[in-house]
Structure formats: structure tokens, C-alpha cells
Amino acid sequence: MSRYKTLDQSDLEFLRSVVGVERVLIGEAINEDYGRDELAEVRRMPDVLIEAENAKEISEIMAYAQKHKIPVVARGSGTGLVGSSVAIHGGIMISLQKMNKILELDSQNLTVTVEPGVLLMELAAYVSEQDYLYPPDPGEKSATIGGNIATNAGGMRAVKYGVTKDYVRGLEVVLPTGEIVELGGKVVKNSSGFDLKGLMIGSEGTLGIITKAILKILPLPAKSVSLLIPFVDIDHAIGCVSKIMNTKIIPTAVEFMEREVILDAQKYLGKNFPDHSSDAYLLLTYDGVSRMEIEAAYQPVADICFANGGLDLLIVDTDERKDAVWSARSAFLEAIKGSTTEMDECDVVVPKSHLAEMVHYTYTLKEKYNLRIKSFGHAGDGNLHIYLLKDELSEEVWKQKRDAIFDELYSKAFTLQGKVSGEHGIGFAKVEYFAKEEPPVVLALTRAIKKVFDPNLVLNPDKIVNLAK
Numbered sequence: 001m002s003r004y005k006t007l008d009q010s011d012l013e014f015l016r017s018v019v020g021v022e023r024v025l026i027g028e029a030i031n032e033d034y035g036r037d038e039l040a041e042v043r044r045m046p047d048v049l050i051e052a053e054n055a056k057e058i059s060e061i062m063a064y065a066q067k068h069k070i071p072v073v074a075r076g077s078g079t080g081l082v083g084s085s086v087a088i089h090g091g092i093m094i095s096l097q098k099m100n101k102i103l104e105l106d107s108q109n110l111t112v113t114v115e116p117g118v119l120l121m122e123l124a125a126y127v128s129e130q131d132y133l134y135p136p137d138p139g140e141k142s143a144t145i146g147g148n149i150a151t152n153a154g155g156m157r158a159v160k161y162g163v164t165k166d167y168v169r170g171l172e173v174v175l176p177t178g179e180i181v182e183l184g185g186k187v188v189k190n191s192s193g194f195d196l197k198g199l200m201i202g203s204e205g206t207l208g209i210i211t212k213a214i215l216k217i218l219p220l221p222a223k224s225v226s227l228l229i230p231f232v233d234i235d236h237a238i239g240c241v242s243k244i245m246n247t248k249i250i251p252t253a254v255e256f257m258e259r260e261v262i263l264d265a266q267k268y269l270g271k272n273f274p275d276h277s278s279d280a281y282l283l284l285t286y287d288g289v290s291r292m293e294i295e296a297a298y299q300p301v302a303d304i305c306f307a308n309g310g311l312d313l314l315i316v317d318t319d320e321r322k323d324a325v326w327s328a329r330s331a332f333l334e335a336i337k338g339s340t341t342e343m344d345e346c347d348v349v350v351p352k353s354h355l356a357e358m359v360h361y362t363y364t365l366k367e368k369y370n371l372r373i374k375s376f377g378h379a380g381d382g383n384l385h386i387y388l389l390k391d392e393l394s395e396e397v398w399k400q401k402r403d404a405i406f407d408e409l410y411s412k413a414f415t416l417q418g419k420v421s422g423e424h425g426i427g428f429a430k431v432e433y434f435a436k437e438e439p440p441v442v443l444a445l446t447r448a449i450k451k452v453f454d455p456n457l458v459l460n461p462d463k464i465v466n467l468a469k
Contacts (some may be wrong), residue, residue, distance in 0.1 A: 004089055004458070005069045007047045015050060015092070018060045023051040033078060034093060035086070038333075040342055042083030042428050046073070046093035053098050055172060055180050055211035062209070063178025065092060065458050072176075073460045074209045076117060076144030080151065081345055082427025084204045084463055091458075096146055099211065102126055109186045111169055112217050116146025116210045123215075132217040135161035137253075138423065139330055146210045152202035154423035156253040156285075156329075159380030161218075163423070165201045172212035173200055176454035186214055199449070204425050205460045207453045221287035224252070225294050226316035228325060229305050230278035234258070236309025237280040238356040241379045243304045244284070245352075249297040254380030255283040255329060256355075261336065261376050265328040268335035273328050274314050274321060282379060283329065332376050333385075340372070340389035344402055346430070348413040349422030352382040361412050362386055369401045383422030410436070426464045434464065 005011075016024045026048050035045040052058050058074075065072045071091035078085055087093050100117035105127065112127055112134065121141035127134050138148060138155035147153075149171070154163040170184035183197035184190060200208055231237035241254055259279050266273050275281075284301065288294045302313050316325050337343055350358050359375060366373040372391060377384035388405055390398045410420060410433045419437065420426060426434045435443060446465050450457065457467050 002089070003069070004071045004091060004461075007070065007091065011064075011068070011070065012048065014064055015048060015061065019050055019052065019057050023053070025049040025051070034075065034095075037078045037080040037083060037085050038337075039081045039083055039344065039427075039429055041344060042086045042088065044086055044088045044090060046087035047090045048092050050092060050094045051098050052094050052096060055174055058094060058174045058209055058211060059178045059180050061092065061094065062174055062176055062459070066177050066454075066456055069456050069458060071458050071461055074146075074205045076147040077119065077142055079140045079143045080147065080427060081347075081424045082421070082429040084151065084425055084427035084460070085147070086428060088428055089461060094209065096144065096209075096211075100144075103212070105130060105132070105217075106186065110217050111186050111214050113212065113214050114145055115212060116144060116149075118145045119143070120145060120148060127217050128220060131220045133220045134167065134215060134217050136164045136167055139333060141330065145213060145215070149201055149210055149213060150203065150205050151423065151425040154378070154381070154383065156255055156378060158378065158383075159254050160250045160252045165198065167216040168197065168201055168213060169216050170214035171197050171200055171210055173208035173210055175208050176456075176459040180211070181208075184214070202425070204427060204463050206450060206463050207459070209459070222289050223291050223294055224285060224287040225291070225298070226253075226322065226325060227282075227284045227286075227298055227302070228274060228314040228316055229282045229284070229302075230275055230311045231280045231282065231305075232278070232309040232311060234280040234359055235356055237282050238359065238379055240282065240305055240308045240310070241352060241355070243308065244282075244301050245380070247297075247300050247304070249286075249300075251284045251301075251380065252287050253283065253285040254378070255376070256359075256379035256384075257281045257283060257329070257332070257376045258374070261332050261374050262328060264335040264339050264374070265331045268338050269327060269331055271324060271327070274316075274324055275312070278311060283325065336374050336387050336389070340391050342390035342398070343387050344390075344406075344429075345385060345387045345424075346406060346409055346420075347383060347385050347422050347424045348409065348418050348420065349381070349383045350413055350416045350418035352379070354416040354418070355379060355382050355384065358384055358413065358416060358418070362409070365405050365408055369405055371401050371405065373405075378422070381422070382418070406433070428463055431462070431464065431466055435466070 071089040099115040372389040
């Protein structure tokens with residue numbers, strides 16, 4: 001017997017009274033895309049889709065759902081990869097895509113205030129036009145800011161600038177019980193009690209629904225130059241990373257990529273990558289106030305790379321080269337997905353010193369299970385994106401191989417003092433692996449925190465941890 005109430009006509013009438021008839025969708029009126037995120041494996045359609053426009057509407061819906069024990073899940077663009085925004089128990093899905101306004105740019109306090117449905121690429125363009133930078137730079141630019149905050153997204157600039165949590169100053173949140181609270185604000189420092197704002201960041205929509213965010217921005221660097229460096233092999237490429245970081249001048253980005261993935265992106269985009277002759281590459285970015293400053297920063301790095309297996313140095317400073325290189329890097333996920341019938345992924349993170357070992361381990365699994373596996377990642381912070389490709393395998397064989405490989409990948413990551421996820425979150429797909437990684441006391445605390453915020457366990461239930469235990 002389900003612990004949740006099945007929606008009936010009286011529930012639909014209430015929802016229509018809150019948001020109007022036109023923004024309550026049921027049955028075939030709900031696009032099938034709302035039944036999954038970018039991970040095709042986790043699927044379930046919501047019983048009703050609400051297109052919310054403000055916090056008050058969400059507050060009324062959550063209070064009702066809590067009282068009547070109806071499951072609710074909030075959703076942005078649905079670009080996640082772990083099933084976080086899938087309504088696995090049916091019930092109500094609240095779309096935040098209509099809450100997409102940029103409300104204020106405060107140049108005195110260096111903040112920008114946005115609604116959760118603003119897309120990352122929209123925010124980046126908006127602040128850039130006014131000579132500011134919002135540093136978090138996940139690969140999926142069509143993700144919403146609310147989703148980025150809910151998963152504490154990282155991205156390519158994390159090595160220098162940090163991840164999403166480092167740029168969230170304040171949040172407006174609707175709690176699972178319906179109350180609207182403001183956490184944090186425009187202040188830079190805050191030692192006033194528990195960090196409830198920090199608890200919301202990365203909680204994957206299980207503790208509250210973000211309805212507004214105050215984000216830190218920085219002055220836009222005047223210049224930026226990328227370096228594309230082919231290496232003799234993967235060991236030399238990743239082995240150079242610690243040496244690069246020890247130059248004391250931190251790159252904006254340190255990306256690792258392999259030839260196979262570059263060729264996929266080249267085919268997917270229909271444009272040539274500047275070089276695809278080597279098996280392994282590092283892509284570095286430096287920014288600063290002048291070209292002279294940047295050149296002074298990367299010259300020692302170039303010398304290090306050439307002394308440690310680097311074969312060439314391609315300076316990516318023209319618009320044409322920037323477009324070729326960064327459009328390819330941004331397209332890696334879609335290119336890999338387009339090269340197969342189905343895929344699944346993990347984004348394990350390990351100490352940087354163990355990244356090469358983790359990459360090599362994927363090669364052994366590729367041979368052992370005779371399955372195509374492709375990877376790329378953020379070499380500067382040890383975050384590796386590993387993709388398993390189904391191709392023409394039967395569903396039964398695919399699931400057997402996938403599950404066996406994931407067991408071995410996560411076991412290896414734990415052995416190397418790594419974690420299940422660097423930036424995609426746990427969601428529904430990785431619950432069992434998170435449970436294996438964390439000690440029982442941590443899992444018990446996680447469930448207890450969830451229960452405090454959400455007494456009837458209605459908001460995005462069974463994500464991160466299994467609540468039935």
C-alpha cells in the first residue's frame with residue numbers, strides 16, 4: 001500500500017483554484033519529457049503538472065500536499081542526470097520555468113537577484129553585458145539556476161572560482177510545510193546560527209523549493225586565453241596537473257579530454273577541432289587584467305608541459321578557435337549521447353593525485369566487459385565524467401553489464417578516497433551507491449533532517465536516501 005494519497009477530483013479543483021485552470025495540466029496535456037530527465041533510465045509521469053508563477057502559489061500547494069500526503073517534485077529544465085526531478089511516486093510536479101525573471105543587479109553589493117527558472121546561459125549573458133562575471137560554469141548551459149543550486153553544480157571554472165555554493169548569498173525558499181522563509185541575504189559574512197541556506201544548497205529539492213536567489217558576481221576579467229595541449233598519453237597529461245597547480249598561479253579551468261570524445265563532438269557539431277592527433281589533451285584557461293599578465297602566468301606552465309610529455313601548444317585566443325574548442329567541450333555530453341542508443345553515467349570525484357589511476361581503471365572495465373566507455377572531466381578538481389554506452393545490446397545484457405561496471409567503478413572510487421558525485425548529485429539513480437559510501441550514522445542523520453523539514457515526506461521523496469528504511 002502506498003504511503004501517499006492518489007490525486008482525485010477534489011485535489012485537482014483545489015490546484016485550479018490556486019493557479020487557474022490553464023496552468024494545471026493532466027493526462028496527455030503533459031509533455032512526455034516531464035516523465036524523465038536527461039537520464040532515460042528513471043521514468044515516471046506526474047499525475048498533474050503545475051506551471052507556477054510565484055512563491056505564494058507554491059506555498060499554498062505545499063501546505064495542501066503536506067496535509068493530504070501528496071508527493072510533490074519541483075522541476076526546472078530537466079537537464080539532470082540522476083533522476084532528481086522525476087516524479088517517481090507520481091503526484092504533483094511543479095514546473096518553475098515560468099519563474100524566469102532577473103530581478104535586480106546590485107553593483108554596490110556585487111549581487112544579482114534571480115528567480116529559479118532563469119537559465120544559466122541567460123544569467124551569464126546578462127551579467128557579462130554589464131561587465132560582470134557569474135563564475136559557476138557547468139557544461140549544461142540550458143540548466144536553470146534553481147537546478148544548479150539544488151545540485152551545487154560545479155563546472156569548468158571551479159578550479160579557480162569554486163562551485164555554486166560559493167556564490168549563493170541568499171535564498172527565498174518554500175518549505176515542505178508551506179512556509180516561505182528567507183535564508184541569508186546580501187551580507188558577505190554571517191555567523192548567525194545554523195547555516196540553513198547552506199543546507200538547502202545541494203539538497204536536490206528534498207528540503208525546500210527555491211523561489212528566489214541572491215547570487216554573488218565578480219568584475220568581468222578583461223582578458224581570457226585558453227591553451228590546448230596534446231600529450232603523448234593520458235599519464236603524462238594528468239601527471240602534469242599537479243605540477244601546473246604548484247606554479248601558484250591558478251588557472252581558471254583545467255579540463256581533461258580524450259581523442260575519441262573530441263571526434264564525437266566534431267562529428268556532432270559538424271566543425272573541426274583544432275587538433276585531434278593525440279590520445280589525450282589538457283585544456284587550460286587563464287584570465288586577468290591584461291594579455292601581458294596572462295602570458296606571464298602561462299609561460300611557466302607551457303615549459304612544464306613540454307618537459308612532461310606535451311607535444312604542442314595551441315593558443316586559443318581568436319574568436320574562431322574559441323568557438324571551435326569551447327563549443328566542442330560544451331557538446332561532449334550531447335555528442336556521446338548521439339553516438340549510441342542509450343547511455344548511463346557517473347561523475348565520481350577522487351583526489352587529483354588519483355585521477356590517472358581512475359581513468360586507467362575505466363580502460364580495464366571496458367576490456368573486461370566488452371562495453372564502450374567514454375570519459376572526460378575536470379582534471380583540476382578530480383571530477384571525472386564516465387559514460388557507459390548501450391549500443392545494440394539487449395536490455396537484459398545492458399542492465400547486467402551496467403550494474404556490474406557501476407559496482408566496480410564506485411568501489412574503486414571509494415578505495416581511492418573519492419565520492420559518488422562531484423556535481424550531478426545522487427537523485428534516485430545513485431541512492432544505493434551513496435548508501436554504500438556513507439556510514440549508517442550519516443544516513444540516519446540525513447533521514448532525520450529530512451523528517452524535520454518534511455514531516456510527511458512529501459517533497460521529492462526517496463531522492464538521496466531511501467526514506468522507507
